[in-house]
Amino acid sequence: MQHFIAHYGYIAVFIFTVLESACIPLPSEVTLSLGGALCSTAFATSNNYRPLNLVLVIVIGIIGSIAGSYLAYFVGRTGGRSFVDRYGKYVLLSHADLDKSEAWFKRRGPVAVLIGRVIPLVRTFISFPAGMAEMQPGIFGIYTAIGVAIWVSLFSWLGYHFGGQYHKYTKGVSYAGYLVAAAVVAFVAFGIWHRYRSLKHGGSPRNRHVKR
Numbered sequence: 519m520q521h522f523i524a525h526y527g528y529i530a531v532f533i534f535t536v537l538e539s540a541c542i543p544l545p546s547e548v549t550l551s552l553g554g555a556l557c558s559t560a561f562a563t564s565n566n567y568r569p570l571n572l573v574l575v576i577v578i579g580i581i582g583s584i585a586g587s588y589l590a591y592f593v594g595r596t597g598g599r600s601f602v603d604r605y606g607k608y609v610l611l612s613h614a615d616l617d618k619s620e621a622w623f624k625r626r627g628p629v630a631v632l633i634g635r636v637i638p639l640v641r642t643f644i645s646f647p648a649g650m651a652e653m654q655p656g657i658f659g660i661y662t663a664i665g666v667a668i669w670v671s672l673f674s675w676l677g678y679h680f681g682g683q684y685h686k687y688t689k690g691v692s693y694a695g696y697l698v699a700a701a702v703v704a705f706v707a708f709g710i711w712h713r714y715r716s717l718k719h720g721g722s723p724r725n726r727h728v729k730r
Contacts, residue, residue: 519544523552524567531575532582539586539666543642547673550579554677561681576674583666584659587645591658594649623651628661635665 523530531553538546555561557572623630627648634644648658 519548520552523549524556524565527553527556527568527570528574528578532578535579535582535670536586536589538642539583539645540589541643541646543639545638546579546583546641546669547638550575550670550673551677551680553579554674554679555681557674557678558681572674572678576671579670579674580663580667583670584663587662587666588655588659590643590645591649591653591655594646595652596649598646598650620651623648623653627651627653628657631658631661632665635662636669641665641669 519534523534531549534544534549535546538544538549553570553575554572556567556570557575559569561567562569631644631648631653634640645658645662
């Protein structure tokens with residue numbers, strides 16, 4: 519991945535940011551940090567790479583992130599409910615859950631999308647449930663753009679700033695990302711476990727309605 523970014527520059531930054539925002543778990547913090555580091559003449563020339571322009575890396579990273587986000591959003595919007603119909607039972611989801619999710623996104627969707635854009639792992643998948651919940655495309659785009667602009671600018675600048683210590687810096691970023699990702703996975707696992715226990719002991723909403 520790093521070899522590809524170093525040799526293909528802007529094209530690689532665009533491709534990887536699109537993929538990462540389209541629910542493919544690639545570490546965009548590494549992509550952007552290396553893109554920023556390549557803007558440092560000292561880092562680029564010492565590694566025999568062609569220097570990049572920091573502004574272009576940021577702009578291309580933002581465009582790629584927004585494009586990938588909309589791709590995942592429209593997949594969720596057009597095929598999300600049929601996906602739940604077919605496979606939802608395997609992950610304890612139903613149409614009632616989608617209705618609740620849609621109502622929740624109407625109230626808190628903009629904040630969820632904005633905050634989700636700056637949390638590792640969450641930022642990779644947040645667009646799909648936003649599409650499934652049929653969040654308004656314009657609102658989704660505005661808050662996505664704000665969130666990805668913060669994320670892309672931050673890591674591109676950090677990569678540029680720590681260009682001379684890039685490898686030491688990326689180790690620290692990777693460790694921090696792993697910790698946050700582990701916390702997110704643990705939270706999701708707890709939610710699934712809690713959901714399973716609720717259904718097991720209380721039955722489905724449809725069954726409870728029949729009993730009454």
